[in-house]
Amino acid sequence: xxxxxxxxxxxxxxxxxxxxxxxxxxxxxxxxxxxxxxxxxxxxxxxxxxxxxxxxxxxxxxxxxxxxxxxxxxxxxxxxxxxxxxxxxxxxxxxxxxxxxxxxxxxxxxxxxxxxxxxxxxxxxxxxxxxxxxxxxx
Amino acid sequence: xxxxxxxxxxxxxxxxxxxxxxxxxxxxxxxxxxxxxxxxxxxxxxxxxxxxxxxxxxxxxxxxxxxxxxxxxxxxxxxxxxxxxxxxxxxxxxxxxxxxxxxxxxxxxxxxxxxxxxxxxxxxxxxxxxxxxxxxxxxxxxxxxxxxxxxxxxxxxxxxxxxxxxxxxxxxxxxxxxxxxxxxxxxxxxxxxxxxxxxxxxxxxxxxxxxxxxxxxxxxxxxxxxxxxxxxxxxxxxxxxxxxxxxxxxxxxxxxxxxxxxxxxxxxxxxxxxxxxxxxxxxxxxxxxxxxxxxxxxxxxxxxxxxxxxxxxxxxxxxxxxxxxxxxxxxxxxxxxxxxxxxxxxxxxxxxxxxxxxxxxxxxxxxxxxxxxxxxxxxxxxxxxxxxxxxxxxxxxxxxxxxxxxxxxxxxxxxxxxxxxxxxx
Numbered sequence: 001x002x003x004x005x006x007x008x009x010x011x012x013x014x015x016x017x018x019x020x021x022x023x024x025x026x027x028x029x030x031x032x033x034x035x036x037x038x039x040x041x042x043x044x045x046x047x048x049x050x051x052x053x054x055x056x057x058x059x060x061x062x063x064x065x066x067x068x069x070x071x072x073x074x075x076x077x078x079x080x081x082x083x084x085x086x087x088x089x090x091x092x093x094x095x096x097x098x099x100x101x102x103x104x105x106x107x108x109x110x111x112x113x114x115x116x117x118x119x120x121x122x123x124x125x126x127x128x129x130x131x132x133x134x135x136x137x138x
Numbered sequence: 139x140x141x142x143x144x145x146x147x148x149x150x151x152x153x154x155x156x157x158x159x160x161x162x163x164x165x166x167x168x169x170x171x172x173x174x175x176x177x178x179x180x181x182x183x184x185x186x187x188x189x190x191x192x193x194x195x196x197x198x199x200x201x202x203x204x205x206x207x208x209x210x211x212x213x214x215x216x217x218x219x220x221x222x223x224x225x226x227x228x229x230x231x232x233x234x235x236x237x238x239x240x241x242x243x244x245x246x247x248x249x250x251x252x253x254x255x256x257x258x259x260x261x262x263x264x265x266x267x268x269x270x271x272x273x274x275x276x277x278x279x280x281x282x283x284x285x286x287x288x289x290x291x292x293x294x295x296x297x298x299x300x301x302x303x304x305x306x307x308x309x310x311x312x313x314x315x316x317x318x319x320x321x322x323x324x325x326x327x328x329x330x331x332x333x334x335x336x337x338x339x340x341x342x343x344x345x346x347x348x349x350x351x352x353x354x355x356x357x358x359x360x361x362x363x364x365x366x367x368x369x370x371x372x373x374x375x376x377x378x379x380x381x382x383x384x385x386x387x388x389x390x391x392x393x394x395x396x397x398x399x400x401x402x403x404x405x406x407x408x409x410x411x412x413x414x415x416x417x418x419x420x421x422x423x424x425x426x427x428x429x430x431x432x433x434x435x436x437x438x439x440x441x442x443x444x445x446x447x448x449x450x451x452x453x454x455x456x457x458x459x460x461x462x463x464x465x466x467x468x469x470x471x472x473x474x475x476x477x478x479x480x481x482x483x484x485x486x487x488x489x490x491x492x493x494x495x496x497x498x499x500x501x502x503x504x505x506x507x508x509x510x511x512x513x514x515x516x517x518x519x520x521x522x523x524x525x526x527x528x529x530x531x532x533x534x535x536x537x538x539x540x541x542x543x544x545x546x547x548x549x550x551x552x553x554x555x556x557x558x559x560x561x562x563x
Contacts, residue, residue: 021473038333042330047326047328048277063436063506077370078421079421079454080506081457081509084506088295088300089294089298091299092195092236093294094236094240094267094281097240103438
């Protein structure tokens with residue numbers, strides 16, 4: 001009984017641990033060949049809007065999804081709440097707007113395929129032909 | 139989205155007539171459905187609809203605060219930082235809501251209006267931000283209109299409580315300058331040098347500010363600030379310079395004293411502010427601190443040099459973030475006051491703030507976009523025997539007598555309690 005209480009308490013205060021291989025991807029006809037982890041971080045944190053000399057549009061997985069959680073945990077070491085508060089700072093000072101959210105991995109794939117100027121991320125299992133892996137996040 | 143996928147399959151299937159189905163095997167039917175799905179998927183799904191042209195973002199704070207009922211030695215009730223007046227919960231002073239509209243005029247031009255309503259002003263909405271921005275180059279942006287002044291690390295979003303952990307930003311630092319917006323232009327340059335992302339901003343403008351019953355005219359307000367982020371570290375530096383004019387005669391408690399007050403009027407005198415901030419945040423542990431210095435070149439030197447500082451440390455344990463802050467404000471330069479005008483040292487006293495405080499804050503992130511906060515502040519070291527400052531406390535007695543003889547807080551533990559619900563949407 002006591003152990004159960006401890007587990008319950010822990011699960012209340014600990015973030016959900018997620019562990020899936022995340023890939024940064026673009027359409028196979030994208031001009032980008034590869035990206036460094038730091039440039040992915042700069043792009044997704046709104047510090048820059050271009051990579052490899054050209055402007056890119058970013059896609060984000062839906063808020064609350066496990067892919068989004070593990071992507072930002074790896075790239076920026078931020079939880080969903082921290083991200084929300086980070087973007088509140090950016091939005092309400094006119095410094096930037098967060099990436100556009102798609103509804104699902106399926107929509108991520110189809111939107112990327114149709115728009116070579118866009119950048120997104122996926123779990124390994126959602127990778128499809130027609131996409132190019134720009135970075136594998138450890 | 140899986141639901142949408144299924145719906146799409148159902149739609150595709152229903153378009154195939156029942157008679158056709160009857161003649162097909164199950165495999166043929168599936169192949170047909172898949173083929174149509176692929177066609178659907180290949181249609182570009184990027185919509186440039188109205189909802190992307192105008193973006194609406196909002197924030198709201200519901201908060202209450204009370205003091206431990208601090209009084210001066212003469213029994214006068216003291217007001218902390220112009221807001222926290224009594225030992226009853228005040229639900230108006232911090233409660234506020236704001237809405238921001240961002241409209242894309244074209245690919246390079248954007249208009250932003252942020253409207254802010256405060257409960258203690260009956261939600262009479264005022265405009266906090268209203269500017270047009272133009273992208274001169276991919277990393278260079280110019281803005282013109284009403285802009286929030288970038289004095290401090292957090293000054294651009296002081297109203298958006300969700301964006302920081304405190305209920306109230308450290309008063310010793312953030313309540314020193316009574317203005318937060320001005321009319322002007324600015325230029326922001328973002329640059330990436332290896333792992334360091336920097337943003338360099340220069341601005342110019344002016345504003346008329348009513349404060350403490352006086353009308354301050356601020357002109358030629360210009361300055362620069364740099365923010366650099368590298369890994370877990372952020373560095374902030376800001377410098378501001380302006381020319382200030384103010385007529386002090388409304389402060390004279392007696393018509394006979396008016397000439398002595400007007401002799402101290404500011405007429406395009408210079409004001410300077412410098413701020414430096416440093417932040418470390420590894421996702422769980424964080425620490426940040428700022429120092430700031432305000433100087434006004436006033437006749438007879440009636441304004442003290444004010445120096446503020448704070449240090450905060452905290453740790454995120456899942457949804458709970460406890461943090462502790464130490465802050466101080468102190469003044470100097472009393473030796474420079476020209477005492478041949480007896481009013482000068484009196485006004486100096488009124489602005490010569492000195493106090494320290496410990497603040498403990500707990501933030502609980504209920505869900506992304508909604509947070510609860512509780513905060514306790516204990517003020518201490520308010521003035522000393524040599525210089526009896528009132529800290530950030532004031533009383534009605536100060537207004538009537540320009541701060542003479544009201545006395546210091548007579549309370550061993552002057553405390554401030556605050557609770558807040560913060561949201562962004």
